Amino acid sequence: MPSSLPASSVKDLIPLAGVFKALGHPMRLMIVEMLLDGERCVCELQKDSGRDMSTISSHLNVLKNSRIVSSEQRGKNVYYSLCCPCLHQVLDCLKESPMCRR
Numbered sequence: 001m002p003s004s005l006p007a008s009s010v011k012d013l014i015p016l017a018g019v020f021k022a023l024g025h026p027m028r029l030m031i032v033e034m035l036l037d038g039e040r041c042v043c044e045l046q047k048d049s050g051r052d053m054s055t056i057s058s059h060l061n062v063l064k065n066s067r068i069v070s071s072e073q074r075g076k077n078v079y080y081s082l083c084c085p086c087l088h089q090v091l092d093c094l095k096e097s098p099m100c101r102r
Contacts, residue, residue: 019084022066027051028059029091031080035069036088039081 023029027049034045046056060080063069068087069080094100 018066019068022062022068025059025062027055028063031056031059031063032068032082032087033091035080035082036091039072039079042078042080045080 030049031045034040034048042056046053049056064071067083070083072079
């Protein structure tokens with residue numbers, strides 16, 4: 001007989017919901033995709049995205065506060081990398097899903 005209790009409580013799922021909320025913006029997904037192959041300097045992310053530095057920094061801050069990315073200062077440059085290597089598989093799975101095809 002199935003349990004009447006949920007697998008997780010709503011309270012337990014709040015951090016996970018925060019990750020999905022942080023990923024819920026196309027620019028942040030673009031940044032995550034740029035980081036799939038490894039760490040990148042914030043200046044590279046800015047250049048490759050074609051967005052201004054304040055926009056990139058704002059999105060990186062959301063991703064960092066959600067623990068999706070981490071940063072490391074090296075001299076004058078800040079390098080970002082993914083904390084969640086499984087995001088590659090999640091994004092690939094979603095891209096192949098009929099719900100994401102147009």
